[in-house]
Amino acid sequence: MKIDRDAPVGVFDSGIGGLTVAREIMRNLPSEKIVYFGDTARVPYGSKSKETIVRYSRQIIHFLKEQQVKAIVIACNTASAFALDTVKAEQDIPVIGVIEAGAKVAASVTRNHRIGVIGTEGTIGSGIHAKYLKKLDPKITVIGRPCPLFVPLAEEGWTHDPVTTQVAERYLEDLKKENIDTLILGCTHYPLLRSTIAQVMGDGVRLVNPAYETALELGRLLKEKDMLSAGTIQEDFPYRFFVSDLADKFTGFANSILPYDVSMTKKIDIEKY
Amino acid sequence: MKIDRDAPVGVFDSGIGGLTVAREIMRNLPSEKIVYFGDTARVPYGSKSKETIVRYSRQIIHFLKEQQVKAIVIACNTASAFALDTVKAEQDIPVIGVIEAGAKVAASVTRNHRIGVIGTEGTIGSGIHAKYLKKLDPKITVIGRPCPLFVPLAEEGWTHDPVTTQVAERYLEDLKKENIDTLILGCTHYPLLRSTIAQVMGDGVRLVNPAYETALELGRLLKEKDMLSAGTIQEDFPYRFFVSDLADKFTGFANSILPYDVSMTKKIDIEKY
CATH class of the missing domain: 3.40.50.1860 (Rossmann fold)
Known part of the structure; x- marks a missing residue:
């Protein structure tokens, strides 16, 4: 497989909490692009079964791979607990979890x-x-x-x-x-x-x-696999945000915790993936 | 349509909050049977879109009608706000909401x-x-x-x-x-x-x-349509509770706010409806 070092890292969570993980990746790996997905239509994951969480995680990974991500961070404790081992074994790109x-x-x-x-x-x-x-x-x-x-x-x-x-x-x-x-x-x-x-x-x-430790772990893993971004990204704001519901509320929260103005969040239909 | 006056009233909510409405129906219409559904797997509704809430409400009404309910109380403000008008027009039994x-x-x-x-x-x-x-x-x-x-x-x-x-x-x-x-x-x-x-x-x-006003409104509506229970129910505890996830937590909460011991709550797969 040819690795595109400048491809984005995919980060996903059941909702907005995973933005704290995205924030640490932005701080600690400033050369990396990020595609974030928050499953705001199906939040919270904490009360759902393992089978359901594995299905949701597969759908989200399917979506993120369409965005050409080079690695995936499961920025959700429940999905890390229930789905990490299963989806890791199914993927040809690195997948890490917060737990x-x-x-x-x-x-x-x-x-x-x-x-x-x-x-x-x-x-x-x-x-x-x-x-x-x-x-x-x-x-x-x-x-x-x-x-x-x-x-x-x-x-x-x-x-x-x-x-x-x-x-x-x-x-x-x-x-x-x-x-x-x-x-x-x-x-x-x-x-x-x-x-x-x-x-x-x-x-x-x-x-x-x-969140902080996951960003460091991601950096170590990308370095080990020679997948760290070459740092030649020209975009001012190399971060894209997707949600499954109510993009406005997400954007408000994102703006309150990220050091950037997240002006555009796109709503997608995750059930189609 | 032949009305079975002793059929239960269906009450639903996104989770456990609607139990305050069920409680008022128990107090004010003690002859009525109740089938309660709490959508604990998909709670909260408050942050979800209208389209999603209408879809959820239709699934729940489908389930409640399988339980032969004679009327439906939407004991959830979000579902009343987003779905009442739509589902009311689709049903041949009375549907009322808390708002x-x-x-x-x-x-x-x-x-x-x-x-x-x-x-x-x-x-x-x-x-x-x-x-x-x-x-x-x-x-x-x-x-x-x-x-x-x-x-x-x-x-x-x-x-x-x-x-x-x-x-x-x-x-x-x-x-x-x-x-x-x-x-x-x-x-x-x-x-x-x-x-x-x-x-x-x-x-x-x-x-x-x-919650209290909805119970009174339900009583007026059933009376007007000559659908009030004849009061000949023999069961000691004519209430049944269903949830979409984690039945134990629900039961604990129900026992803390209802004047009865809710010993059995059944979990169902609402996505199938």
Whole structure:
């Protein structure tokens, strides 16, 4: 296969949360083009079955490959948990997910082998982080805590707010008693609440942001396969955004968290793929 | 068409919020059987397009008609806003929605013709309450305010909580300055936060609970069409609950708000309808 180094990287999520991953790729791999797809018509994925999530992921990958992407980042915890292994085996281009990248770093930085994970009820209930972490190091103990209000608080833009601090204090109270030294932000929205979570957890706990780690992992992988962009892109804004529903709301959120003005988001019919 | 008066009433919602409507039907029409469907796999509806919501509503009505329902209550504001007119025209049994019922009462109780509406972003953005209210009385001014955190707060069970009071104070601040005398609880979860909302709004504002008004409207409609149950039902618990995903969580919530023990909730594949 001939590799086009200047082809875009495909990034997808169940909705808007994965933009935190796209943002880290923009920051850390500024030469790379991105095609982002947010499945806003079928969000959330957290309450759906594995079979459904695999089908959705295949449709999205089909769409992204039509956009000639050279690699795919699953910027969604649920899709990474349920579909990564299956779709990776079916593709001839690299596919990476956010859970693996976060777990790898958490396992490498913990000193006392006690790692906390926060996420949606679906992600925490699946126990997927524990599966990866224990494969990396069986001595690790994983303590999970769902934080259902964090996503709507982040989407309201209340990222630095006394209400959010009180909610975080309530959610993280038990976790603070568990003597963890590392905490994985196991939902793509949570990096937006990072400073509040850090303040509540205190200095003794290292926060792992899988969005950041995934961008670094993508860079390593592209380099290893000699697929890094040559950096000769002429476009001012080499990023394209697609959604399956309500493009306007997506655009508003994208503009609030990305350092660019996302003026055009295109709605596509993902069920056709 | 031969009417079976003892056939159940079909009630549906995007998830669990519509249980507040089912609860009012149980209280006010205790002779009626109910088949409830909560579309927990595809919740929330608020962020989805009209086209998508009409398609979902048709699938659910198809399912409910298989259960031989004699009438259908759309216990979801988004589906009432987007799909009621379309599906009503397609059906040979009565179909009512929560928005019409709430608007009628609000129009009749307001003295100063200034009515507030709170709901999800989808409901408020649609302007559907204003459409109904102005049809009833063109002198009415409608002031809407989306309150996106109220649903997750209600689902967390934080219905009487200092965090919820603070969120309500922030959301309702502008509305309090608008000199409204009537406020429609335009989302099925909001009756669960009724006492907090009432406390924040103060004595001068009458709260309209469309769940209660819909139950009364259903009673009037069934009576008018000579379709009220003859009251000869022998079952101890004439209510059946269906969901499209994660039946356990639904059952827990149902048990917390209904005056019955909902021991069995059945999961069905709504995409097949």
